Amino acid sequence: MSIQQKPKSLWRPILISTAIAVVFGGYLDSITGVAQQTVQAAETQLAAIGPLPARKAPRASLVEMGKRLFFDARMSGDGAISCATCHDPAQGFTRQVGKEGKPMALSDAYPGTRHFRNAPTLLNSVYKADFAEVGWGWDGHIGANMNDVIRDQITETMMLNLDMRLMHERMKQDAVYVEMCQENFNGECSSGKGRKALVAFVETLVSKDAPFDNGSLSDAAKKGQTLFEGKAGCINCHNGPYFSDGEPHNTGMPENMDVFKDPLRHIAYRAVLTNHGVPNAENWRRDVGFFFVSKRYADVGKFITPTLRELKYTAPYMHNGLLTSLEDVVEFYNQGGGKDDPLADVLQPLGLGAQEQKDLVAFLESLSSTTPVTVEKIKISQEYEPIPNWLEAHN
Numbered sequence: 001m002s003i004q005q006k007p008k009s010l011w012r013p014i015l016i017s018t019a020i021a022v023v024f025g026g027y028l029d030s031i032t033g034v035a036q037q038t039v040q041a042a043e044t045q046l047a048a049i050g051p052l053p054a055r056k057a058p059r060a061s062l063v064e065m066g067k068r069l070f071f072d073a074r075m076s077g078d079g080a081i082s083c084a085t086c087h088d089p090a091q092g093f094t095r096q097v098g099k100e101g102k103p104m105a106l107s108d109a110y111p112g113t114r115h116f117r118n119a120p121t122l123l124n125s126v127y128k129a130d131f132a133e134v135g136w137g138w139d140g141h142i143g144a145n146m147n148d149v150i151r152d153q154i155t156e157t158m159m160l161n162l163d164m165r166l167m168h169e170r171m172k173q174d175a176v177y178v179e180m181c182q183e184n185f186n187g188e189c190s191s192g193k194g195r196k197a198l199v200a201f202v203e204t205l206v207s208k209d210a211p212f213d214n215g216s217l218s219d220a221a222k223k224g225q226t227l228f229e230g231k232a233g234c235i236n237c238h239n240g241p242y243f244s245d246g247e248p249h250n251t252g253m254p255e256n257m258d259v260f261k262d263p264l265r266h267i268a269y270r271a272v273l274t275n276h277g278v279p280n281a282e283n284w285r286r287d288v289g290f291f292f293v294s295k296r297y298a299d300v301g302k303f304i305t306p307t308l309r310e311l312k313y314t315a316p317y318m319h320n321g322l323l324t325s326l327e328d329v330v331e332f333y334n335q336g337g338g339k340d341d342p343l344a345d346v347l348q349p350l351g352l353g354a355q356e357q358k359d360l361v362a363f364l365e366s367l368s369s370t371t372p373v374t375v376e377k378i379k380i381s382q383e384y385e386p387i388p389n390w391l392e393a394h395n
C-alpha cells in the first residue's frame with residue numbers, strides 16, 4: 001500500500017487538539033466556557049493510550065523462513081553481516097554494545113563504512129504500519145511499508161549491500177530455503193518471497209506482558225501515568241497504543257558530533273543526503289531529520305515520534321543515541337528539551353520535582369515486557385563450495 005492510500009491516523013486529531021490545549025491551556029482557563037469544554041473534550045480523547053490491538057499471527061512456517069533469513073549473513077553482499085548484527089535479539093533488537101564492549105550510540109554499517117543513526121528496535125515496529133504515513137526510519141526517509149523498508153535494508157550499499165538477484169540466487173542454492181519456499185509458496189525461491197518471510201518474522205516481535213498492558217502498574221507508575229497524560233504533556237506526541245502520533249517533531253536533541261568527526265560516518269551521511277536530493281547536501285553540519293523527506297526548511301531537525309514500548313531493553317535513546325538512560329531522557333524533557341536549535345520551540349520546561357521524575361521513569365518502564373521479547377539465535381551453516389584455484393583455472 002502506498003503512503004497516499006493509508007487511512008488517516010485515528011490519533012491525529014487528538015494531537016492537534018491537545019497541542020492547542022497545552023499551548024493555550026493557561027490562557028483558556030481565563031476565557032469562555034466554550035473553550036473550556038473544548039479542552040475537556042480533547043483530554044477525554046487522550047485516553048487513547050492502551051494495550052496494543054491483537055494482530056493475526058503470521059503462518060509459523062513463514063516466520064521460520066524469515067527468522068533464518070534474519071540471521072543469515074549470506075543476505076549481505078560479502079557474507080559478513082545479517083539483520084541480527086544491528087537488530088540483535090539479545091539487545092532488544094537494536095545494538096547497544098559494540099565490538100570492544102563500547103556503548104553504541106550510532107549503528108554499524110556494511111563493512112568499510114559506519115552509520116550516522118542509532119539502530120532502532122524492531123519490537124512492535126509492525127504497528128508503525130497503522131499510521132506511518134510519513135515513512136519509516138527515524139525521520140521517515142526509508143520506505144513506505146515494512147516490505148519496502150526491508151528491501152531497502154537489504155539493497156542499500158551501507159546496509160546489507162545485496163543485490164536482489166543475488167539474494168534470489170543465494171536462496172535458490174540452499175537446500176533449506178528451497179524446501180521452505182516450496183512449503184510456504186509452493187514454488188521456487190525468489191527475493192520477493194524472502195522479503196515476505198522477513199516481514200512475517202518481524203511481525204511476531206511484539207510486547208507480551210508489559211505491566212501497563214496487563215493492568216499491574218506500581219503506585220509510582222500510576223503517578224507517572226498521570227504526569228505523562230497531564231503536567232509532563234508527553235501524550236501530546238506519544239499517544240495511541242504504540243505511544244506515537246507518527247508525526248515529525250523537533251525536540252532539539254543536540255548533534256552527535258561523531259557523525260562529523262568520524263570520516264566513515266561523515267561520508268555515509270553525505271552520500272545519503274546526496275542520494276535523497278537534499279539541497280545543500282555538502283554543507284549541512286547537523287542531522288536534517290524530516291527535511292530529508294519534505295525538503296521544507298521548517299522540518300530541519302524533526303524526527304518521527306518513536307514508540308515508548310520496550311524502552312527497558314533498547315537504550316541508548318534518540319535518533320543519535322546521545323541519551324543513555326530514561327532518567328536522562330526525563331531530565332532532558334524537564335528542561336524543555338534542547339534549546340540550541342531555534343527551530344525547536346515546541347517544548348517548554350516542565351517543572352517536575354525529583355520524585356515526579358522518578359514516577360515518570362517508572363511509568364515508562366511499565367511499558368516494557370517483564371520478560372524480554374527475544375528469539376534464540378540460529379546457526380546457519382555457510383559452507384559454500386568455492387571453485388578451487390579459480391584464478392589459476394582462468395589464467
Ligand code: HEC
Pocket residue numbers: 070081082083084085086087107108109110115117118119120121122125128136137138139142146149150153154158159160198202
Ligand atoms: C548495518 C546495520 C543494519 C542492518 C544490517 C540492518 N539494519 Fe535495519 N536499521 C538500521 C538503522 C541504522 C536503521 C535506522 C535508519 C534511519 O533511520 O536512518 C534501521 C531501520 C530499520 C527498520 C525501520 C524501523 C522503524 O522503526 O522505522 C526496519 C523495519 C529494519 N531496519 C529492519 C531490518 C531488517 C529486517 C534487516 C535485515 C534484512 C535490517 N534491518 C538490517 C541498521 C541496520
Ligand code: HEC
Pocket residue numbers: 138228232233234235236237238248249250251253302303304305306307308311314316317318319320329330333334346347360364
Ligand atoms: C513535541 C512532541 C513530543 C513530546 C511532547 C514528547 N516527545 Fe518524546 N520524542 C519525540 C520525538 C520526535 C522523539 C525522537 C527525537 C530524536 O530521535 O531526536 C522522542 C523521543 C523520546 C524517547 C526516546 C525513544 C527511543 O527509542 O529512543 C523517549 C524515551 C521519550 N521521547 C519520552 C518522552 C517523555 C517521557 C515525554 C514527556 C516528558 C515526551 N517524550 C514528550 C516527541 C515528543
